[in-house]
Amino acid sequence: MMNNYFESSVRLLALLALIPCFITESSASERKVSMNENWKFYRGCIANAEQTSFKDTQWRVLDLPHDWSMDPVPVQREGITIGPFSRMSVGGADTGQTVGGEGWYRKEFTIQPEDADKIISLYFEGAYNQTEVWINGQKACFNPYGYIPFKIDIQPYCNAPGIPNIIAVKVVNEGLNSRWYAGSGIYRHVWLMKTDKVHLDEWDTFIDASKVEGKKATVDLHSILHNSGKEKVTAHLKIQIFSPQGEEVYSTTQPVNISGEINIPISLTFDIKKPELWSVDTPSLYTAHLSVKSKKLSDEITVPFGIRTVEFSAEKGFLLNGKPLKLKGGCLHHDNGLLGAVAINRAEERKVELMKANGFNAVRCSHNLPSEYFLQACDRLGLLVIDEVFDQWQQAKRPQDYHQFFDEWSEYDIATMVRRDRNHPSIIMWSIGNEIAERADEPTGEIIARKLIATIHKYDTSRATTAAVNSFWDRRDFSWEKDSERAFRNLDISGYNYQWKEYEKDHARFPQRIMYGSESVPKEAAQNWNLIDKNSYLIGDFVWTALDYLGEAGLAHTLELAPGEHSPQFMGWPWYNAWCGDIDFCGDKKPQSYYRDILWKRRNISLAVQPPVAKGKREDINYWG
Missing domain, CATH: 2.60.120.260 (Galactose-binding domain-like)
Structure with missing residues (x-):
């Protein structure tokens, strides 16, 4: 059956290659x-x-x-x-x-x-x-x-x-x-x-709309006005804010004298009365329109943003607009199945639609920046985001991976993530890494973590920092009880990869620590969710994975084995997909997704049947299966 499935998928791929790429x-x-x-x-x-x-x-x-x-x-x-x-x-x-x-x-x-x-x-x-x-x-x-x-x-x-x-x-x-x-x-x-010579830049523009009190939102807007010409210019900067219905709710025009070859920071604070708050159920988006004019219109940009408050505490958990919300999350790689990595807008939006349709309210972008259009879709459709940047720091996971550029480029790259993405209301956390080898090393791990977090705070202090921390299977001289604290001490929110058994013990030792399952497996979904559901300091769980993906071939395979046979972690040729997603490449639910529906109280019962295991064999489900 596996070979038939493989050949069918390849035929599908060949057909897809003949279809024009509808980029609009x-x-x-x-x-x-x-x-x-x-x-x-x-x-x-x-x-x-x-x-x-x-x-x-x-x-x-x-x-x-x-x-x-x-x-x-x-x-x-x-x-x-x-x-x-x-x-x-x-x-x-x-x-x-x-x-x-x-x-x-x-x-x-x-x-x-x-x-x-x-x-x-x-x-x-x-x-x-x-x-x-x-x-x-x-x-x-x-x-x-x-x-x-x-x-x-x-x-x-x-x-x-x-x-x-x-x-x-x-x-x-x-x-x-x-x-x-x-x-x-x-x-x-x-x-x-x-x-033009006098211009604006979307990445320089940050609209912090995270402060709401009563029936008023206080908005801090920051931007930079650039003059690349050699002559001094007297310009007028106009800022307009439009409601989700397109009505102007704020406007101001400021004169700016800007010398040649210089950049001027612009900052202002204003109120929006009776704001429409962005949430997972009502993802209301405002729009900021910035224009600069000297003798004529020099430049204009449009920046969507959302007004919402985000709070984290061990006592109250995660609060979105003052209301508690458990993160029903899924991890997600960036590929689009047999389309490969191409970021076709409709394919990017479809991923968000599939997650929302199957009960997810949050996504962890694993383990890198997603496409711009994916984040725009999260904003429009109401999906919370953990934006993640690195899978390794100085120590390699694969010989030719990013570790060889980390020292020179990491601060620039993490700054690029924040500058590009900080106006998305869907983003609630910045993640500085996944299963980092030196996460608890002294002093290396702490020095790197502090440097990355300081870079984030240079451009945004309105969101929490996090990382996904795994057990010390890679460091036999370390133990969770003795050494994990160093991996968490600089973070606002602690991500636990496959460590639900440590939640209650760690809470007893660190009662103010805010935790979530940054990765978990379907077969332990109940153990994870039952703990999260009853404890405020546990704010959510992110299954590995929400949607199936290419690579890590056969990670979630199931085999029928004879006595003495053992299952590998990955599968060889011709396996090409991981098969661990709640949702498969075609967008269809797998059994684990129906099971999750019951845990999340989206349905009362699901029934699944399967052929019996062959006589003399046992069914072996991989850990991620």
């Missing part, structure tokens, strides 16, 4: 233009592809987002490869038998004469993994972490208006660099940004 991002304004269409792509190593004179006429033409690890392996061999899956995969079970490597993208674009005086930049929402960008043969950027978005000021590298420019992008996904399916290539959207 068009230019919302002249300020931001989609660059997704008509790229040329080559899979493999090739010399001089960054040069403008390079001939790419034989390259494949495609639209972004794109994930070449879901393309068929170039050379198909019976018994070795099937579609994108290969027995020779370096990642093996980790990456679901898929193949990485090196890929090149090239695109021509021309700056129009009317944009001659504008600042031109490129914005990549994500490319896995190490990415190098050239403009007209000049290297403009290197980004080492495949989940971090990046912006490039390309003006110094561009030709005069009217003369074509060549973008060349090299993306490298080689070696053992991930414990799950990551995908390969420019798998999220790319945008061309055009602004």
Whole structure:
């Protein structure tokens, strides 16, 4: 049956490859233009592809987002490869038998004469993994972490208006660099940004609407006004706030004198009366419109935000808008099943819809930044978010993973997470890591944790910090009772991976500690939820996982074994998916999801039947099964 399922899935994948990629991002304004269409792509190593004179006429033409690890392996061999899956995969079970490597993208674009005086930049929402960008043969950027978005000021590298420019992008996904399916290539959207010399930036703008008292919300708005020109400018900054129904509820205009080549911070505080609060049941969204005008309109941006309060305490638990709420959570990787890692907007939104439809009110983004559109969908549909950034710090989990860039890049990368995401009302916690090897090391672990948390607080103090902490199976010289406190001492909220047996003992030792199950398995769902349901200091549980995902192949397998046979942790060829999700790739509920419905009191009873185990054998369900 497994081989039939595998072959059916591959046939489905082949059909999907024939369907056009329905990306509908068009230019919302002249300020931001989609660059997704008509790229040329080559899979493999090739010399001089960054040069403008390079001939790419034989390259494949495609639209972004794109994930070449879901393309068929170039050379198909019976018994070795099937579609994108290969027995020779370096990642093996980790990456679901898929193949990485090196890929090149090239695109021509021309700056129009009317944009001659504008600042031109490129914005990549994500490319896995190490990415190098050239403009007209000049290297403009290197980004080492495949989940971090990046912006490039390309003006110094561009030709005069009217003369074509060549973008060349090299993306490298080689070696053992991930414990799950990551995908390969420019798998999220790319945008061309055009602004005047005097301009604003969405990442510089933070709207803190987390203070509500009575029938009034106090809003703190911070932004930065940039002047990249050499001349002093007298400008007028206008700020308008619109209700969820589109009615203006606040407006102000401020004169700003800004010297050449300088940035001016802008801060103001105002009240909104009778605010409509954002919640999981009524996800009401306000909109801030910021515009700057000197002699003419220089720039304008629109930033959605939500008004809501978030509180945590051991005595009262988690309070959203002053009301207690248990987190019915699920962990989630970033892939979209057999679509791979491509962040197609509809696929990203569908994940949120599936979680909401099956009783989840929270998601933990494991173990990296999700796409922008996923977070927008969480805002619109009402799904709480733990935003997570790292799966490792200085110590490696795989030989070629992010540990090799951590010391140089981690502060920048975690700052990017917060600056990009802090206006999303759905986000309630920032997670600095998952199952970090040096979590309890002295003094290394504490030094790193404090540094990361300080970086978060530089850009946002309105949310709690957390991390997902596991037992010390990887450190035989450590014990939970003796050493785990060091992993938690700098965090606001303590995430426990598979450690429900420690909840009550730790509460007795640390009565003010706020805890949640950052990862749990379906077969222990009742043990977890019964404790969470009755104890305020336990604020929720996040099953591994809400939806099935590629990689960690066969993590949740079930086998019929004869006496003396033993089950492995992962499954080999041709397994490619983990199979541990409540919901499968097609969006259908698995038995564990019906079981969870009963725990969460969404239904009174569920009935499941299965064939009897073969005579002389026993059913062995893996821990995550």
